[in-house]
Structures are given as C-alpha cells and as structure tokens.
Amino acid sequence: MSDVSNIVSPAEREALFRACAWFRALAPAHQALVLGAARAERVPDGACVARRNAPADFWLGVHTGLLKLAIYNESGRSCTFSGVPPGGWFGEGSVIKRELRKYDVVAIQPSLVMQVPAHTFHELLASSLPFSRFVIDQLNNRMGEFIASIQNHRLLDPDARVAQSLAQLFNPNLYPSTDLALPISQEELGYLTGLSRQRVNQALQSLADQGMLALAYNQIRVLDLERLRRHGLDQL
DNA sequence: GCATTAACCACCG
DNA sequence: CGGTGGTTAATGC
Numbered sequence: 001m002s003d004v005s006n007i008v009s010p011a012e013r014e015a016l017f018r019a020c021a022w023f024r025a026l027a028p029a030h031q032a033l034v035l036g037a038a039r040a041e042r043v044p045d046g047a048c049v050a051r052r053n054a055p056a057d058f059w060l061g062v063h064t065g066l067l068k069l070a071i072y073n074e075s076g077r078s079c080t081f082s083g084v085p086p087g088g089w090f091g092e093g094s095v096i097k098r099e100l101r102k103y104d105v106v107a108i109q110p111s112l113v114m115q116v117p118a119h120t121f122h123e124l125l126a127s128s129l130p131f132s133r134f135v136i137d138q139l140n141n142r143m144g145e146f147i148a149s150i151q152n153h154r155l156l157d158p159d160a161r162v163a164q165s166l167a168q169l170f171n172p173n174l175y176p177s178t179d180l181a182l183p184i185s186q187e188e189l190g191y192l193t194g195l196s197r198q199r200v201n202q203a204l205q206s207l208a209d210q211g212m213l214a215l216a217y218n219q220i221r222v223l224d225l226e227r228l229r230r231h232g233l234d235q236l
Numbered sequence: 237g238c239a240t241t242a243a244c245c246a247c248c249g
Numbered sequence: 250c251g252g253t254g255g256t257t258a259a260t261g262c
Binding site for chain 1: 256257
C-alpha cells in the first residue's frame with residue numbers, strides 16, 4: 001500500500017461531479033460550494049485511500065476503478081466488508097458521527113477517487129433538502145444491502161453467495177455507473193465473499209457454464225444480471 | 237462431504 | 250518478472 005497521489009485538474013474535477021446524480025440535484029450555490037472544496041485524485045492499484053482509526057475528514061466517491069472496505073488483524077488476515085465500484089459514495093456514516101473511520105479503504109484497481117470534505121458535507125446536510133434526501137436514500141439502500149449480505153452468508157451455498165456478492169456490486173441505487181465488465185481478481189472476490197480463491201474459482205466457472213458470466217483475465221463480465229440476482233434466492 | 241490451505245505450473249501483461 | 254487463474258493433494262470440521 002502506498003499513498004502516492006495524483007490530483008485531478010479543477011476543470012476535469014467539475015466534470016466528474018456533474019456526472020453525479022446527487023450533485024446535479026443541488027442548487028447552483030450548493031454546487032459551487034462543493035466545487036470550491038472538493039478534491040479528486042487518481043490512485044494506483046493497491047493504494048490506501050483512507051485509513052482505519054484516522055479522522056473521517058472526507059466523504060468519498062468512486063468515479064473509475066474499484067475500492068474495497070476492509071479491516072486487517074495483526075497477523076495480516078483481512079476481512080473485506082464491501083467492494084465499491086464506480087458511482088459509489090461511502091463514508092458518510094463516520095462523517096456524520098464525527099468519529100474515526102471504521103475500516104481501511106484500499107484501491108484494488110487503478111482508481112479515480114472524489115473527496116468531499118466533512119465540513120462541506122455537514123453544510124450541505126444542514127442546508128440542502130435534495131442532499132438530505134440523497135443521504136437518507138443512500139443509508140437506507142446500504143442498510144438493505146448489509147442485511148441481505150448477512151442472510152446470504154448464513155443461508156446460501158457458496159455458489160449462490162458468489163452470485164449474490166457480484167450482483168450487489170450492480171445495485172443501481174448505490175452504484176449507478178457500474179459497467180457489466182467488472183475488473184476484479186478471483187482472489188479479491190474471495191476476500192469479499194469470505195470464501196477461498198479456489199472455491200470462488202469453482203463457483204465462477206459454474207456460473208459461467210450457466211451463461212450468467214463470462215470470465216477473462218482479471219475480469220468478470222456479467223451476461224445476465226437478472227438471473228445472477230435471482231440465483232440461489234429460491235433457497236430462502 | 238465439503239471447504240480450506242498449500243503447492244504447482246501455465247499464462248497474461 | 251510478479252500477478253492471476255486452473256488444478257490437485259492433504260488437512261480439518
């Protein structure tokens with residue numbers, strides 16, 4: 001993990017924010033507030049975007065690439081809570097509570113990350129109805145995803161867990177701009193699902209055989225998202 | 237039985 | 250060359 005960063009120019013940064021639905025819903029004055037304070041940077045694969053137990057100074061968004069939210073124990077074992085694909089915004093929980101971040105944020109692909117300062121986030125929350133609405137929807141959607149995650153983990157067989165974990169990365173409310181070709185290694189998918197790489201490989205090949213996915217080097221292409229979403233749910 | 241770890245090797249970039 | 254993927258064998262619950 002390194003902290004090497006690559007700041008994006010103001011003009012390009014503005015374009016990035018105009019691509020976000022929540023930003024377009026803001027009044028012009030609030031948009032200006034964001035553009036005056038926000039940052040955007042390119043980070044390489046493996047880079048640490050934000051650290052666990054550090055102050056949550058930013059609300060974070062993904063424009064391109066892929067991030068993961070994970071914690072590591074002293075022996076180096078990791079637990080990945082969530083993958084965040086393009087279009088995803090996260091970290092509002094710790095920003096709202098003004099607490100230390102609860103997990104490490106690590107790039108698992110070269111990524112373009114957007115950062116809204118906590119101060120700006122609180123200003124928007126206090127003065128913008130559209131922004132408040134967005135944050136409520138955001139928290140609500142993610143709560144649903146986490147409850148589904150626990151269900152999946154406890155009730156579904158490994159093949160179905162892989163299918164559901166993949167399908168969650170295509171939640172249109174949380175991650176509106178995810179491409180169907182997902183650049184992720186099978187090892188990272190193992191961390192995300194809590195399964196071994198070998199078992200994930202077996203599940204992926206089964207799902208590919210059934211026509212739901214196409215596998216390539218460092219990439220999983222979803223061919224039938226609806227079937228992937230349904231897969232395994234009949235077990236419940 | 238089934239998943240995990242460890243190991244091996246081929247292949248990709 | 251390092252990272253990734255496909256496979257097998259040994260181990261454990």
